[in-house]
Amino acid sequence: MAEDRIIIIGAGPAGIRAAETVVAAGLRPILIDEERRDGGQIYRRQPDCFKRTSQDLYGSEAAKADAMHDCFEGLRSRIDYRPESLAWNISQGQVHVARDGQSQALAYDKLIIATGATDRVIPVKGWHRAGVFSLGGAQIALKSQACAIGARTVFMGTGPLLYLVAAQYAKAGATVTAVLDTSRYGQRLQALPKLLSRPGMLIKGLQLTRDLKRRGVEIHYGVTPLEIAGDDVDGVQSVSVRLETGEERQFDCDAVGLGYHLRPETQLADLARCAFHFDTVSRQWFPEIDAQCRSSVEGVYLAGDGSRTLGADGAEAAGRLAALAALKDMGIIVSEPEMGRLTKILKTMDAFRNGLATAFPWPHAVAANLSDDTIVCRCEAITAGEIRATCGEIGSGGIGADELNRAKAFSRVGMGRCQGRYCGPAASEILAQRLGVPVEQVGRLRGQAPVKPLSIATVGDAP
Amino acid sequence: MTQMSADVIIVGGGFMGSAAAFFLRRRGRSVILVERGLVGQQASGVNFGNVRRQGRFLPQLPLANRSRKIWEKLNYLIGEDVEFLPTGHLRLCYSDEDFAVLERYAAEARHHDLDLELLGKNALRDRFPFVGPEAVAASFSPKDGHANPRLAAPAFARAAGRAGATILENTEITAIEKIGEDFEVTSGNSSVLKAPSVLVTAGAWGGQLSKQFGEEVPLVARGPQMAVTEPVPYALKPVVGVYSKVTEEVVYLRQVERGNIVYGGGTRGPAYPDLRRSYVLPQHSLNQFQQVQRLVPALKGLRTIRTWSGIEGYMPDDIPVMGESAKESGLFYAFGFCGHGFQLGPGVGDVMAELIDRGRTVTPIDPFTIGRFANRDDSDANASSETETRRIA
Numbered sequence: 094m095a096e097d098r099i100i101i102i103g104a105g106p107a108g109i110r111a112a113e114t115v116v117a118a119g120l121r122p123i124l125i126d127e128e129r130r131d132g133g134q135i136y137r138r139q140p141d142c143f144k145r146t147s148q149d150l151y152g153s154e155a156a157k158a159d160a161m162h163d164c165f166e167g168l169r170s171r172i173d174y175r176p177e178s179l180a181w182n183i184s185q186g187q188v189h190v191a192r193d194g195q196s197q198a199l200a201y202d203k204l205i206i207a208t209g210a211t212d213r214v215i216p217v218k219g220w221h222r223a224g225v226f227s228l229g230g231a232q233i234a235l236k237s238q239a240c241a242i243g244a245r246t247v248f249m250g251t252g253p254l255l256y257l258v259a260a261q262y263a264k265a266g267a268t269v270t271a272v273l274d275t276s277r278y279g280q281r282l283q284a285l286p287k288l289l290s291r292p293g294m295l296i297k298g299l300q301l302t303r304d305l306k307r308r309g310v311e312i313h314y315g316v317t318p319l320e321i322a323g324d325d326v327d328g329v330q331s332v333s334v335r336l337e338t339g340e341e342r343q344f345d346c347d348a349v350g351l352g353y354h355l356r357p358e359t360q361l362a363d364l365a366r367c368a369f370h371f372d373t374v375s376r377q378w379f380p381e382i383d384a385q386c387r388s389s390v391e392g393v394y395l396a397g398d399g400s401r402t403l404g405a406d407g408a409e410a411a412g413r414l415a416a417l418a419a420l421k422d423m424g425i426i427v428s429e430p431e432m433g434r435l436t437k438i439l440k441t442m443d444a445f446r447n448g449l450a451t452a453f454p455w456p457h458a459v460a461a462n463l464s465d466d467t468i469v470c471r472c473e474a475i476t477a478g479e480i481r482a483t484c485g486e487i488g489s490g491g492i493g494a495d496e497l498n499r500a501k502a503f504s505r506v507g508m509g510r511c512q513g514r515y516c517g518p519a520a521s522e523i524l525a526q527r528l529g530v531p532v533e534q535v536g537r538l539r540g541q542a543p544v545k546p547l548s549i550a551t552v553g554d555a556p
Numbered sequence: 557m558t559q560m561s562a563d564v565i566i567v568g569g570g571f572m573g574s575a576a577a578f579f580l581r582r583r584g585r586s587v588i589l590v591e592r593g594l595v596g597q598q599a600s601g602v603n604f605g606n607v608r609r610q611g612r613f614l615p616q617l618p619l620a621n622r623s624r625k626i627w628e629k630l631n632y633l634i635g636e637d638v639e640f641l642p643t644g645h646l647r648l649c650y651s652d653e654d655f656a657v658l659e660r661y662a663a664e665a666r667h668h669d670l671d672l673e674l675l676g677k678n679a680l681r682d683r684f685p686f687v688g689p690e691a692v693a694a695s696f697s698p699k700d701g702h703a704n705p706r707l708a709a710p711a712f713a714r715a716a717g718r719a720g721a722t723i724l725e726n727t728e729i730t731a732i733e734k735i736g737e738d739f740e741v742t743s744g745n746s747s748v749l750k751a752p753s754v755l756v757t758a759g760a761w762g763g764q765l766s767k768q769f770g771e772e773v774p775l776v777a778r779g780p781q782m783a784v785t786e787p788v789p790y791a792l793k794p795v796v797g798v799y800s801k802v803t804e805e806v807v808y809l810r811q812v813e814r815g816n817i818v819y820g821g822g823t824r825g826p827a828y829p830d831l832r833r834s835y836v837l838p839q840h841s842l843n844q845f846q847q848v849q850r851l852v853p854a855l856k857g858l859r860t861i862r863t864w865s866g867i868e869g870y871m872p873d874d875i876p877v878m879g880e881s882a883k884e885s886g887l888f889y890a891f892g893f894c895g896h897g898f899q900l901g902p903g904v905g906d907v908m909a910e911l912i913d914r915g916r917t918v919t920p921i922d923p924f925t926i927g928r929f930a931n932r933d934d935s936d937a938n939a940s941s942e943t944e945t946r947r948i949a
């Protein structure tokens with residue numbers, strides 16, 4: 094019997110645990126990741142020449158990071174690991190993977206997609222200036238390169254990462270000028286019952302805030318972002334917001350970390366033709382999965398933050414569960430109690446995810462109300478006004494845009510290098526508000542290959 | 557059940573239907589344009605954007621010329637900019653044998669005002685230094701060019717709407733019947749539309765409607781593959797395409813003013829008209845990469861940011877179905893444009909409006925009659941080598 098071919102995309106917590114589970118069943122999976130090293134987003138490794146301790150790098154998560162890296166080292170000779178390999182398309186039962194200018198088509202019987210999440214952002218006037226980074230970008234600079242994005246940084250947005258990254262900066266000795274949160278403090282109390290599903294996480298979160306306060310960092314809740322001011326030579330000079338009290342405040346700084354929690358990286362699931370549904374709590378589209386991480390497409394499994402934003406522990410559990418489901422579907426006998434246990438863990442984590450979405454809601458009105466002259470799509474320099482203009486005269490039967498893909502066709506929003514991964518969420522809010530319809534009604538941008546820009550010099554393997 | 561009536565009902569809001577609606581309104585005819593999805597969402601909105609005449613079937617050149625004249629003044633006519641740039645179209649080849657075909661075409665087309673210029677190896681490099689070393693010669697058509705397909709059909713439909721046409725989007729036509737003098741057209745949302753004339757401009761789906769009148773056509777749906785690179789400074793003016801009998805070699809590209817290079821061609825991918833989807837095949841993308849570099853080596857350093865495909869209807873003889881039904885008077889067709897309908901769009905709209913309004917047209921369209929498939933022998937389905945020479949975007 095030919096060995097079943099299992100491919101896992103993503104060597105973060107979800108992908109590594111999936112690989113471990115497959116190896117434990119006596120099979121040798123292919124593990125693909127576009128990064129140079131394993132670890133994924135949270136347990137990202139530093140370059141070889143850097144010698145910081147894992148305590149320095151991962152703080153309270155050091156033990157988990159070490160466990161994850163050890164697990165990977167143990168697997169290394171038992172898996173077909175392919176780093177620096179971009180999965181750029183999925184078609185007809187094959188993953189197309191580019192590495193060093195070569196593209197290879199890898200056939201699979203079971204595919205586990207564990208591509209993680211990236212920042213969910215809302216544009217703000219002036220965010221195209223030099224010195225504005227996503228929270229993820231700010232964290233990567235610190236973790237991987239040991240450098241800060243600026244000497245005086247403002248962190249703006251909402252979500253647990255806002256506090257985490259700010260605290261990591263403060264701890265590393267960088268000046269954090271302010272943390273500006275669009276969520277109101279009261280929303281956190283409202284979410285408390287759900288957040289209590291993971292008391293440990295809740296406590297960690299509270300500690301972060303305390304830490305920042307102890308270091309004298311100003312924290313404001315319930316802010317409305319107004320503008321990032323600066324010029325083309327020096328980049329960012331200040332951030333202004335309206336505080337909850339109504340007062341307008343300006344914070345001088347030379348860098349801004351911006352982010353509103355996370356959005357799953359779903360293009361591969363989309364290319365694999367998985368079905369999507371709209372998650373009303375977080376107001377975004379997720380690929381559909383059953384309780385055991387099976388997608389709507391036979392043979393395709395989705396694990397980790399790439400399908401639900403459950404965080405690193407959730408990603409580990411989902412990676413294991415997805416692999417067990419795949420093995421089971423191949424006719425291999427797996428531990429049902431273990432599957433039951435993991436399913437239950439994920440359920441708890443999903444309750445916590447809902448709690449976070451209540452405590453740190455996506456401030457859709459901030460996106461919907463962006464001024465006409467705010468650039469929304471940075472790749473193509475498309476403003477909020479241009480997006481609104483695609484609607485034409487509403488109700489006149491005037492062939493206006495009534496969904497996101499048509500707004501894209503008319504205005505180029507989402508047509509640039511990032512393919513709408515950064516501007517898409519805000520663009521749909523702008524469009525929905527303009528049309529006066531619920532945001533799910535304007536749909537979502539369809540994923541198109543390549544998942545990331547691909548050099549024309551790339552050559553294929555012989556057919 | 558709602559009822560509406562007009563002089564003409566147009567089924568299918570692609571470029572053809574939208575342009576026809578506009579020109580019928582200019583002739584004072586009342587029009588209802590019915591589109592299943594969104595206007596210009598199918599082939600008309602996702603094509604390569606080539607406004608090319610050279611290389612076309614010779615008897616189609618009068619129609620293409622009529623269309624070209626409208627392109628010239630299109631922004632003025634419909635009141636919106638569809639980014640038509642008459643930058644010229646360069647058709648090059650990799651063998652002397654293929655150049656002989658281009659030479660013959662230039663000779664045969666000389667009465668059709670294309671002003672083709674034949675360029676040998678040196679002249680080609682002097683004029684267009686960016687072409688790759690393998691190109692042996694080319695034919696340059698100075699007045700062809702390109703435009704933005706995402707904008708063209710919706711702009712035409714908006715202009716038709718402003719001129720008084722009724723436009724129904726998200727409305728599928730399920731049946732067309734002739735009852736007495738009028739056609740009754742039934743839509744999925746169970747309204748009935750009535751008109752003495754019906755024009756079917758349903759693209760790759762046209763055959764499903766003509767079949768209801770016993771006029772079956774051997775239409776095959778395919779998905780040509782397109783892609784676009786990241787933007788670079790605007791330098792490449794003409795549209796550049798390859799003439800070759802080897803399908804993989806037939807790629808074409810153009811640069812838009814804001815810098816991106818759009819390219820397409822090679823082997824077509826599968827299309828699923830019933831699902832209204834067509835898919836890009838990765839192996840075809842990789843072939844395009846190779847061929848695009850061969851065509852313009854400087855593009856090697858660029859990255860592709862997006863690929864797509866669209867559903868197009870192809871006929872075995874590589875020319876469309878246009879004209880009045882051979883079986884039912886008052887029923888007209890314009891569909892199955894075989895990968896080259898974008899350039900023709902404005903002309904097709906104008907000619908079909910004239911035909912419906914006047915019962916005849918000054919532009920010859922006889923070769924495109926649907927009657928050519930009546931009692932056809934299935935061996936016709938194999939494209940002849942003569943049609944091969946026309947097959948380029």
Ligand SMILES: Cc1cc2nc3c(=O)[nH]c(=O)nc-3n(C[C@H](O)[C@@H](O)[C@H](O)COP(=O)(O)OP(=O)(O)OC[C@H]3O[C@@H](n4cnc5c(N)ncnc54)[C@H](O)[C@@H]3O)c2cc1C
Nearest residue numbers: 103105106107127133134135180209229397398404405408
């Ligand atoms: C800035 C930031 C900070 C975070 N901090 C925390 C935190 O403190 N605590 C917490 O619990 N969670 C945090 N998260 C969430 C975090 O991402 C995780 O919970 C965890 O890393 C999820 O694991 P994963 O395996 O699902 O995805 P990831 O760890 O993101 O791994 C996904 C992997 O897939 C690879 N990949 C993606 N697409 C492709 C492709 N097309 N081809 C090849 N490889 C691909 C990526 O390179 C990556 O290595 C953070 C996220 C971000 C963005």
Ligand SMILES: Cc1cc2nc3c(=O)[nH]c(=O)nc-3n(C[C@H](O)[C@H](O)[C@H](O)COP(=O)(O)OP(=O)(O)OC[C@H]3O[C@@H](n4cnc5c(N)ncnc54)[C@H](O)[C@@H]3O)c2cc1C
Nearest residue numbers: 568570571592600603604606729759866893896897898899
């Ligand atoms: C990828 C691609 C690249 C191309 N490149 C070029 C090029 O560079 N140059 C060129 O000249 N040509 C090109 N073409 C061809 C050109 O796009 C088409 O020939 C042209 O757009 C056809 O227009 P149409 O209106 O006939 O069809 P379509 O645009 O397909 O419109 C037909 C419409 O009819 C609607 N419809 C169908 N059935 C029904 C029904 N029952 N009820 C209601 N509505 C219905 C459909 O929804 C559709 O919107 C290309 C085509 C493709 C797909």
